[in-house]
Amino acid sequence: MSSNPFDSDEDQGTASGEILEGFLCPICRADLKSIDVLTDHFARKHAEEEDTLKSVFNIFVKAKKKILNNFEDERNGAAAGSSSSSTAAGASSSANGNGADQRVLSNARSRFNVFNYMSKQQVGAECSHFEYFQSVRNPRLERYASETNKLIIRLHRLLKDLPTDSVQRKQHEQQTVAWLDGTSVKLCPSCAKSFHIARRQHHCRLCGGIMCNDCSKFLALENALQLASLSTSRSEPMQHMHQGDSAIRLCEHCLWLLDTRRDMHESRTCRPLLVQVYEQIRQLQKDVTPDLDMYLKIINSLHEGETIFTIADASALRGKIGQVAEAMDMRSKRILAIYCEPGSREESLKKAIRLSCIQAIKERMLSLPPLPNEAHIQQIQERKRMETEQRILTEQRMAMEAYERYGLGATTIQSGGGLESGTFAQGSDLQSINNWSAPQASTSTSKSSLDDPLIEQINIIKGYIKQARQDMNFEVVETLELNLRELQREVYERQRKSQNSAAASPEVEQQQS
Amino acid sequence: MATTPRSGGAGSGTAQRPNGTSQNKSCQFKLVLLGESAVGKSSLVLRFVKGQFHEYQESTIGAAFLTQTICIEDTVVKFEIWDTAGQERYHSLAPMYYRGAQAAIVVYDIQNQDSFQRAKTWVKELHKQASPNIVIALAGNKADLSNIRVVEFDEAKQYAEENALLFMETSAKTGMNVNDIFLAIAKKLPKNDGANNQGSSIRPNGNETNRPTNNCCK
Numbered sequence: 001m002s003s004n005p006f007d008s009d010e011d012q013g014t015a016s017g018e019i020l021e022g023f024l025c026p027i028c029r030a031d032l033k034s035i036d037v038l039t040d041h042f043a044r045k046h047a048e049e050e051d052t053l054k055s056v057f058n059i060f061v062k063a064k065k066k067i068l069n070n071f072e073d074e075r076n077g078a079a080a081g082s083s084s085s086s087t088a089a090g091a092s093s094s095a096n097g098n099g100a101d102q103r104v105l106s107n108a109r110s111r112f113n114v115f116n117y118m119s120k121q122q123v124g125a126e127c128s129h130f131e132y133f134q135s136v137r138n139p140r141l142e143r144y145a146s147e148t149n150k151l152i153i154r155l156h157r158l159l160k161d162l163p164t165d166s167v168q169r170k171q172h173e174q175q176t177v178a179w180l181d182g183t184s185v186k187l188c189p190s191c192a193k194s195f196h197i198a199r200r201q202h203h204c205r206l207c208g209g210i211m212c213n214d215c216s217k218f219l220a221l222e223n224a225l226q227l228a229s230l231s232t233s234r235s236e237p238m239q240h241m242h243q244g245d246s247a248i249r250l251c252e253h254c255l256w257l258l259d260t261r262r263d264m265h266e267s268r269t270c271r272p273l274l275v276q277v278y279e280q281i282r283q284l285q286k287d288v289t290p291d292l293d294m295y296l297k298i299i300n301s302l303h304e305g306e307t308i309f310t311i312a313d314a315s316a317l318r319g320k321i322g323q324v325a326e327a328m329d330m331r332s333k334r335i336l337a338i339y340c341e342p343g344s345r346e347e348s349l350k351k352a353i354r355l356s357c358i359q360a361i362k363e364r365m366l367s368l369p370p371l372p373n374e375a376h377i378q379q380i381q382e383r384k385r386m387e388t389e390q391r392i393l394t395e396q397r398m399a400m401e402a403y404e405r406y407g408l409g410a411t412t413i414q415s416g417g418g419l420e421s422g423t424f425a426q427g428s429d430l431q432s433i434n435n436w437s438a439p440q441a442s443t444s445t446s447k448s449s450l451d452d453p454l455i456e457q458i459n460i461i462k463g464y465i466k467q468a469r470q471d472m473n474f475e476v477v478e479t480l481e482l483n484l485r486e487l488q489r490e491v492y493e494r495q496r497k498s499q500n501s502a503a504a505s506p507e508v509e510q511q512q513s
Numbered sequence: 514m515a516t517t518p519r520s521g522g523a524g525s526g527t528a529q530r531p532n533g534t535s536q537n538k539s540c541q542f543k544l545v546l547l548g549e550s551a552v553g554k555s556s557l558v559l560r561f562v563k564g565q566f567h568e569y570q571e572s573t574i575g576a577a578f579l580t581q582t583i584c585i586e587d588t589v590v591k592f593e594i595w596d597t598a599g600q601e602r603y604h605s606l607a608p609m610y611y612r613g614a615q616a617a618i619v620v621y622d623i624q625n626q627d628s629f630q631r632a633k634t635w636v637k638e639l640h641k642q643a644s645p646n647i648v649i650a651l652a653g654n655k656a657d658l659s660n661i662r663v664v665e666f667d668e669a670k671q672y673a674e675e676n677a678l679l680f681m682e683t684s685a686k687t688g689m690n691v692n693d694i695f696l697a698i699a700k701k702l703p704k705n706d707g708a709n710n711q712g713s714s715i716r717p718n719g720n721e722t723n724r725p726t727n728n729c730c731k
Contacts, residue, residue, distance in 0.1 A: 019577055019579050020579075023576070026609050029578060035575075035605065042609050
């Protein structure tokens with residue numbers, strides 16, 4: 001560079017030469033002696049500066065107000081003597097001679113102001129580290145899994161035909177797993193004690209590693225067999241012949257791997273009593289739900305005056321629901337009786353289970369409407385029957401009137417048709433009338449025509465209904481009953497037609513001619 | 514060498530001004546130094562402003578304020594330098610100082626990996642909280658000790674490039690790159706709005722009128 005670019009401004013000469021240091025306000029450059037005083041000062045005096053920068057005058061007014069406020073507040077604070085820091089700060093600033101505006105209130109106040117000044121921070125950039133986590137975790141898991149599998153395979157081979165004789169056994173062990181050469185190993189790798197006559201080298205039977213007797217771990221042969229059979233679907237039965245020195249010498253690491261594997265296996269397969277009982281409760285609850293709905297449906301249908309279900313059905317179902325409630329109650333009590341540490345999370349879990357059971361029983365089962373009174377139901381049914389009869393009568397009468405108006409022509413046929421249309425149009429309401437009239441019809445016809453397939457079918461369905469009632473399968477009962485009604489109506493219609501046809505046919509012929 | 518800074522004599526400035534009174538542009542920039550404690554922020558500033566170096570520089574309390582004026586071409590650039598204290602307990606003060614700053618030098622020590630990490634977090638904080646168009650320079654200080662360095666030049670260079678920072682390795686002790694880094698900042702700073710600030714009514718936050726209010730935290 002040809003010219004010296006550094007040049008101190010003569011106007012600012014004194015300022016640039018001087019180095020200010022301390023708790024400087026970045027705007028008025030006053031030294032405020034402590035962090036709290038500075039932050040408070042900055043928050044109070046310069047917070048709104050950005051908004052009012054355009055008007056210097058405005059700032060002045062504001063600052064003046066602030067200062068006055070400060071003065072007031074500060075004097076109040078000092079009078080109350082509430083905060084030691086305020087007085088200390090006040091003393092320091094007055095010593096500085098900077099005036100009252102730099103005084104502060106208590107620490108808490110100033111901190112509050114700092115937070116006020118700093119606007120809320122936004123949530124910064126975020127990213128998922130799950131993939132990284134997996135990429136770290138998977139290789140680790142794989143490593144342990146493969147290591148453990150290797151050990152299990154070796155253990156399996158080791159146990160396959162383990163000789164009872166100790167010399168042969170050693171040979172077999174060395175054949176299965178190559179032992180490390182111990183000539184250069186002077187210290188035990190795990191406890192760092194030197195080997196000598198009294199502390200001899202030993203080998204891990206699974207990895208061949210060297211350790212001293214103190215660092216060796218032993219795996220009982222029975223446990224070893226169990227572990228080996230875990231992986232080989234118990235291909236060989238327990239060998240009970242090795243009763244002698246029935247343990248396998250292992251290093252700590254191999255034993256740990258095997259132990260971990262066993263623990264994992266147990267935790268995966270074992271289901272504590274609590275879980276079992278709780279699952280039973282859940283199953284009961286699940287099973288009883290359709291029964292509850294069904295019961296409500298039956299009660300409703302009874303109150304409607306329908307005759308698909310009987311009161312006996314309702315009471316049987318109610319009894320069944322009561323039994324389930326009892327079973328749930330008993331099981332939840334049993335869960336509560338399982339021992340656990342008082343005050344533990346397990347205890348609170350058990351209490352919660354019990355509570356939810358009680359609640360479920362109360363809400364779903366005890367709140368069921370009571371069985372209707374038999375006399376009452378009969379009354380309803382009677383009234384309903386009367387109503388329908390009445391309606392049929394009026395319909396018939398109206399039909400008759402209509403025929404009279406159209407002329408006396410095909411009266412009989414039409415009246416039959418009128419009745420027929422009324423029967424179908426009324427739908428479910430008329431099922432009840434069929435119900436009490438159809439059996440008579442069917443009994444009368446069954447005597448006359450036993451070979452009628454419809455009658456046969458009716459009888460079969462009746463049998464089914466009986467069975468379904470016994471099994472308390474009320475949904476099936478419902479559909480079967482409806483089927484039965486239809487069949488009965490069909491029979492009834494046919495019967496009446498055959499009765500009518502004899503009388504009607506000449507009239508039809510008459511009309512045609 | 515021409516770039517050797519003078520020891521800040523007050524009177525001698527006028528004689529060496531290259532263009533005399535003909536220069537018509539002057540601007541003023543607020544510059545803040547950030548970084549972990551004991552990386553050499555104060556030494557860097559002292560070298561730049563006064564050309565001095567103290568082997569046993571005391572640690573800064575609160576913050577230090579210095580000014581230095583340099584000339585680039587026909588512009589007089591006045592730096593108002595806020596040298597913050599690096600100690601953790603003063604961290605809460607830093608936003609006050611970098612608020613409204615047009616330039617920042619984030620300093621780390623090339624012998625100290627932690628200070629480099631800290632510098633990265635400072636850069637992150639500046640990007641988040643400071644003025645959006647702030648010019649940030651990364652200074653790897655104590656370059657005279659590069660034989661026992663821990664932070665590699667290329668590593669820091671790459672980081673600086675990724676984050677669009679000016680980057681130099683400096684040494685306050687030898688003066689290496691000290692002036693250059695300030696010069697580089699001055700060149701990178703926009704000068705046009707500096708003309709408005711000319712005159713007696715220059716305010717430290719003068720340039721803030723140009724940027725939307727309150728956007729540092731929002």
